[in-house]
Amino acid sequence: MTDTVFETRFGPVRGRDDGDCIHIARLRYGAAPTGDRRFAPPQPVAPWDGELDCSAAASPIPPQLPSRLAKVMGDFPAEQDEDCLHLDIWTPKGASGLPVLVFLHGGAFMTGGGGLSCYSGGALAARENIVVVNVTYRLGVLGFLPIPGIAPANLGLMDQELALRFTRDHVAAFGGDSANITVCGQSAGAYSIAALMTRNTAPDLFDKAILMSAPLGIAADAPAARQPAAKVLLDALGVAEGDLAAARAAPVEALLKAQVAMLTAQSRQADNVTPPFMPTVDGDFIAHDPVDYLKAGKAAWCPTVLGVTREEHAAFHFQDQAFAANASALLRQRFAEDYPDNTEGALARARAMRNPPDDRAVLIDYGSDKRFVEATFHCADGHVTAGGKAWTYIFAWQSPNAEIAACHCIDLPFLFGNLADWNGAPMLAGADGSEMDAVARSFGGAFAAFAGTGAPNGSTGLPWPAYQPSGIALSFDRKITLTVQPPSL
Template identity: 55%
Template sequence: MSGAVFETSLGRVAGVAAGGVVHVPRLRYALPPTGARRFALPEPVTAREDISGARTPGPVPLQLPSRLAKVMGSYPAAPDEDCLHLDIWVPEGASGAPVFVFLHGGAYMTGGGSLPCYEGAALAARTGMVVVNVSYRLGVMGFLPLPGLAPANLGLHDQVAALRFIRREIGAFGGNAANITLAGQSAGGFSIAALLSMGEAAARPLFDRAVLLSAPMGMSLQGPEAREAPAAAFLDALGLAPGDRAGLEAVSAEALMAAQGAVLRARSAAADDVTPPFMPVIDGTLITRDPVAALLGGAAAWCPVIAGTTREEHAAFYYGDAAVAAAAPELLARRLEEAWPGDAGALARLRARRPGADALALLIDVTSELRFQRGTRAFLEAQVAAGGAAWAYSFDWQSPDPGIAACHCIELPFLFANTDTWAEAPMLRGAERAGLDGLATAFGDALAGFARTGTPQDGTPLAWPGYGPGGAVMHFDRFTSCSAAA
């Protein structure tokens, strides 16, 4: 390995070169949110010493163990409050390259751009894109408004700060600052919906195109008052009085995470409710309206988009959950009524599409429809109706474990083309390597084509028409195919 140096407006930044790609880890885009900056809006970096990180992988934000490790696997990374940083992978010799920025998922509670499973070297090397991963505050640190102590949506403010930094500095890393594609999966995808809801004047300076992967578009946001009970429980778990800023700054990171765990344990929800307790809110400043409602009103028409879901999103959440499996018949009846009120034929139609399926499999289908798929289709339809450009996909490749199926997050190894890293993840374990590589090329190259020119057909053999009448959807499996929407 050897080093490489990039000249930013704040001074020189070093990276590590290997395999035709230079990795710049732990590049700060905002000052550390610690001490007096804990639970405060991100402050821009202004000097060379501010952005200088280390030539080793950065930490992930403070977090508890991921609830989806049971399908995704676990990946080593140290948690740290000093987490407002980027990981950048630059193809050697890049100049004016398209920029692909990734916002990770994790229910606004887990994840991080420095996790090995999101390593962007292979994607950058094969496609020629500059790949950038963003880490942002999570859980109570990023998505729990505390009256008089913490503004709402700190994690989203972090994302905005990161995107402003990228637009300003990415040219120093061989990227084209006028060609930035923002991609996000799950919570990252919904974050893009929230950013798009700000309107063209606010969002266009941040990015030029968007890819929403498995965004939970069946979700609607509430105001900060909806978080008053969790906020009170959090402060109570810390033994702090409302408004105790000094106390909040003084408690340890371990105490913060213990208090977050207490909030999670105190939460009362249905057995199959996976909605995160920490999430954006309509704060009247950054987010002024429900993101999904805004997108259905055409707020994103200015921005070309790709949006899609996996075939069985909710299999990831229900896998190995004995309580959900036992309650599946009752839960299925509730979700059918929620999805198709008063429609006595809904269950028969579901069964016709999946002959022999048990109640759990049907529950996965209808809940995936409610929480992910229906809202994504509605967004695409609204986007096209408002004159915007859109492409739709369904990721149908199925895990060798039938209980995992084509679950939430299963597209990620194929996006980053780092299937070796994911090889022992339960959702990939036992899969044939040859098939993985071919699908990774098809999926990643389509998104790279979109990043280059605004169409996923650019430089690929895929016949992927834009979404429009008939609802063309590209299906990614062992073999890709395009069909009308179901």
């Protein structure tokens, strides 16, 4: 196998032969966000002298704590480095003018990275003849915690915007069509896309969007709502308010330890999975609540695929004894809050939708609906009512482990088709390999068709009509079927 050198506007780049594709790893899109650039907006990368060697290992991931969803996804060890503003690109050999899929990973805005092996884009790029670009961006306290006098809001979103601009400007050198870019995000990555859609710059950055399991039932806060958490973090760090120099000088290990203190100080009920880090409506970089913006149809310019997994919340509550022990009481509390005039009737309807009517499962349905499903379809309604094009789906293929079900993140292996990289994932343990491969070809193939043509049923033969209000969604399972839009609990 021979490495390939690509000629870009900023200088030559060497990529590694990965079999059917060339992998360009650790391609810097922004200057290192370290030293005086810590807690600062990202700066564009400068042209380089000589050949840039991007043939080594995948990009490092940002400094982070262990993932709260490793219990279903498995662990994917990777190098961590604050110098993390990199792209990983997979391009078929000899590519020219191919559709581009840019992936923004999830992880509650505090874990993950585009260089993780579970997100390897080589299999998808080779099978579907597209260019896949993974973005690594700042997370946690370094990317999503506004700290007065120290850190502006939404630094991680600024990173993503810079990465998309770099991709638009340079992807043609790697065989991509710079006029046909689809941004695809899962969970926090999907919410990020919704936030970026509120920007006037969005049409300059991408042409189409895919929102996988976006927690659109969570409203974005104002920066002031994050100040108590920021104070806890600064106290744990031993840094005075507004002391930017001290915050920039703090070791990464100390920042992560202070982040633990901040997370520990937050009191949450067992069914609350709202991320402690989120984009904020700062009136500057983000001027509008992303969910309200989408519901109002203000991103109708962008053809969009939106979808959820059937039991999103099951991932968060797998092996969660506190949740199981309190499920009946929490379920009654939530329904008393939402349906004060008919709590018993609403509970009876919700239980009737589950067989058997187990309160733990019903509470998982409730959380899935409130934080994911309901708002996703409301956003689709607003999008098409305003004249936009949308397609909706429900990923219903479920784990052999009934407690995991069709949980949050279970669709990721089927997007990338890199099933071997997920061998240690508890959510896939015991599943039939040929069955998973068939679902992956349909699911990843539909997204690739959308990236190529603007319609997910383009070359796939799937019966996936465009969405209409109170319409239908495509259900991805062992068989692909159309299903009625899921009712709200």
